[in-house]
Amino acid sequence: MPITDHQEQKPVKLRARNLDFSYGDKKVLDGISMDIFAEQATAIIGPSGCGKSTFLKCFNRIHEVSSEVRVAGDLEIDGVDIFRGGIHEVELRRRVGMVFQKPNPFPKSIYENVVFGPKLFGVRDRDILDGIAEESLRKAALWDEVKDRLKESAMSMSGGQQQRLCIARALAVNPEVLLMDEPCSALDPIATAKIEELIFELKKEFTVLMVTHNMQQAARVSDYTAFFWLGRLIEMGPTERIFTNPRDRMTEDYISGRFG
Amino acid sequence: MLMLKAMPSTAGDPARDAVPATKMRLSIHSEGSRGLRFLLDRGAHSVFLACALVVVALIVGILVFLSLRGFAAFLPLAGNTGRTLSFAEVFLSTEWAPSSDKFGILSFMAGSLSVTMLALLVAAPSGILTAVFVTLLAPGWMKTLMRQVMDLLVGIPSVVYGIFGLTFLLPLISAKWLKDSPAAGFFAAACILMVMIVPTIVSLSMDAFEALPRTLDEGALALGSTRWQSIWRVLIPAASPRLLTAVVLGMGRAIGEAMAVQMVIGNNPAWLSLMREATDRAPLIRFLFTPAATLTTELVQELPNTAAGSAWNNVLFAMGLLLFLMTMGIILATRRLGQRGAV
Numbered sequence: 001m002p003i004t005d006h007q008e009q010k011p012v013k014l015r016a017r018n019l020d021f022s023y024g025d026k027k028v029l030d031g032i033s034m035d036i037f038a039e040q041a042t043a044i045i046g047p048s049g050c051g052k053s054t055f056l057k058c059f060n061r062i063h064e065v066s067s068e069v070r071v072a073g074d075l076e077i078d079g080v081d082i083f084r085g086g087i088h089e090v091e092l093r094r095r096v097g098m099v100f101q102k103p104n105p106f107p108k109s110i111y112e113n114v115v116f117g118p119k120l121f122g123v124r125d126r127d128i129l130d131g132i133a134e135e136s137l138r139k140a141a142l143w144d145e146v147k148d149r150l151k152e153s154a155m156s157m158s159g160g161q162q163q164r165l166c167i168a169r170a171l172a173v174n175p176e177v178l179l180m181d182e183p184c185s186a187l188d189p190i191a192t193a194k195i196e197e198l199i200f201e202l203k204k205e206f207t208v209l210m211v212t213h214n215m216q217q218a219a220r221v222s223d224y225t226a227f228f229w230l231g232r233l234i235e236m237g238p239t240e241r242i243f244t245n246p247r248d249r250m251t252e253d254y255i256s257g258r259f260g
Numbered sequence: 261m262l263m264l265k266a267m268p269s270t271a272g273d274p275a276r277d278a279v280p281a282t283k284m285r286l287s288i289h290s291e292g293s294r295g296l297r298f299l300l301d302r303g304a305h306s307v308f309l310a311c312a313l314v315v316v317a318l319i320v321g322i323l324v325f326l327s328l329r330g331f332a333a334f335l336p337l338a339g340n341t342g343r344t345l346s347f348a349e350v351f352l353s354t355e356w357a358p359s360s361d362k363f364g365i366l367s368f369m370a371g372s373l374s375v376t377m378l379a380l381l382v383a384a385p386s387g388i389l390t391a392v393f394v395t396l397l398a399p400g401w402m403k404t405l406m407r408q409v410m411d412l413l414v415g416i417p418s419v420v421y422g423i424f425g426l427t428f429l430l431p432l433i434s435a436k437w438l439k440d441s442p443a444a445g446f447f448a449a450a451c452i453l454m455v456m457i458v459p460t461i462v463s464l465s466m467d468a469f470e471a472l473p474r475t476l477d478e479g480a481l482a483l484g485s486t487r488w489q490s491i492w493r494v495l496i497p498a499a500s501p502r503l504l505t506a507v508v509l510g511m512g513r514a515i516g517e518a519m520a521v522q523m524v525i526g527n528n529p530a531w532l533s534l535m536r537e538a539t540d541r542a543p544l545i546r547f548l549f550t551p552a553a554t555l556t557t558e559l560v561q562e563l564p565n566t567a568a569g570s571a572w573n574n575v576l577f578a579m580g581l582l583l584f585l586m587t588m589g590i591i592l593a594t595r596r597l598g599q600r601g602a603v
């Protein structure tokens with residue numbers, strides 16, 4: 001199966017080869033091979049339960065914390081193996097940031113949320129932290145809304161603001177990749193539009209890999225789209241081509257809303 | 261039940277009048293039992309109401325009684341046989357000598373505070389850390405086991421802890437550290453209290469951590485935290501309002517405990533002066549191993565020996581009222597904390 005049909009100029013940032021994944025005995029991903037290009041937004045679509053989130057989380061290994069998982073095949077970041085000790089998971093997570101389905105700010109001030117990562121890595125200088133906070137909040141298109149209330153609790157923000165705060169928090173550690181698992185599913189249309197705009201900006205600088213159940217969203221913001229079905233990668237290609245001229249019958253059925 | 265509901269609407273319907281006789285009888289029967297059930301309902305209602313009223317009346321009665329007797333020491337009431345005391349000589353004096361008309365209870369207040377704080381000093385951090393370990397780091401079966409053990413420990417009567425302290429802990433301390441001189445005092449009392457309140461703190465702290473959303477932990481880890489960084493910087497702070505509640509409830513238990521403490525503390529109302537005088541020992545040793553007394557132990561020791569209406573007896577009631585108000589304050593404080601934690 002072709003990994004993608006497009007001649008991409010950007011280098012491959014993340015690479016999966018014959019990736020199998022199980023929770024305990026339950027096989028969730030089956031032989032996924034996929035290239036994700038640097039500084040592009042790649043969207044994963046597919047019916048719920050088909051393994052999109054699981055695939056995403058493989059790249060920062062976050063599900064290993066709470067679940068018994070088994071993995072076979074290869075997964076690389078910049079050609080370095082992710083699963084077999086090529087990179088420590090803490091280092092990996094620093095380079096691969098994640099935004100979750102539901103906004104999950106810490107019950108701390110807005111400011112403390114943003115500088116949480118830098119503080120972890122030992123930044124103590126107040127001026128540097130202030131600078132990072134402002135820059136990250138600006139990148140997350142949140143600065144103007146919160147610059148006068150940085151000391152207030154993050155829990156007092158709206159859902160959309162909280163999600164952008166989580167994006168700012170992820171950006172503050174200066175990651176290379178941003179994983180986003182249905183980042184707008186808990187948000188209203190206006191907040192969704194803001195986040196989508198933001199993703200459009202962010203992909204100029206970061207590699208964005210996002211899951212969405214919203215096909216219009218995938219069409220609007222992503223450069224590449226991958227269609228998953230029952231733990232398999234059915235088809236991947238440039239977003240425009242996938243939506244106008246899908247090669248696989250199942251992809252066509254799915255994007256035209258005939259199932260899923 | 262079905263028949264009951266169907267009865268009124270079918271009454272005038274000719275098509276349904278042809279109900280078989282057995283069914284008719286059944287429905288008539290349930291009509292009858294409906295009246296009976298109604299009466300029973302009313303009866304049960306009254307019984308429950310009466311029970312509730314009795315309980316409320318009892319509690320209010322105790323409160324009123326305690327308050328009256330507690331304030332009797334300071335008011336010239338009819339039943340008093342002794343003189344009327346001032347607040348200052350009771351609450352601000354450490355001199356307790358009822359036979360020579362001295363009723364200062366400050367040393368008992370200090371005693372209660374000392375044992376409670378000593379017990380909390382160890383019980384709070386160790387209880388919270390145990391909960392951290394069991395809920396966040398250990399495998400699932402351990403969590404279940406720990407819950408059961410803690411519930412079991414909470415249910416042990418305090419006199420059992422007292423006996424353990426008296427027959428095992430005191431001789432052990434005395435032989436190991438004190439060259440066989442008596443070990444009764446704050447240290448032994450705090451040890452026993454600590455063992456008694458740790459299960460409460462562990463159990464409530466486990467609840468606190470289990471109530472945290474999993475996404476909080478994942479969020480911290482996804483930013484590159486290690487396991488411990490996530491625990492220290494995110495999970496413990498996030499759980500802190502409920503952790504504080506756990507500690508404060510443990511404290512309430514410690515302040516109110518009488519039996520176990522009384523069995524190991526040495527029961528010396530004049531412990532302050534004894535401590536001052538024993539200059540041959542280091543201050544900390546003196547503080548920990550001088551026989552002492554607290555509000556609760558003094559109450560238990562002396563109340564049976566005093567005559568109602570005497571100043572002595574009245575002051576003991578004032579101590580009881582003070583304990584009640586402190587415990588009440590603690591419960592109200594935890595309510596507040598709990599509410600803040602829920603936001």
Ligand SMILES: Nc1ncnc2c1ncn2[C@@H]1O[C@H](COP(=O)(O)OP(=O)(O)O)[C@@H](O)[C@H]1O
Pocket residue numbers: 023026028046047048049050051052053054055063066067
């Ligand atoms: N922690 C877990 N333990 C066991 N099974 C899981 C876990 N997370 C997800 N699954 C299962 O794996 C499958 C894929 O889930 P997921 O990756 O969340 O799908 P998607 O994001 O496409 O909806 C589902 O059948 C789900 O029930």
Ligand SMILES: [Mg+2]
Pocket residue numbers: 052053054181211
């Ligand atoms: Mg999902």
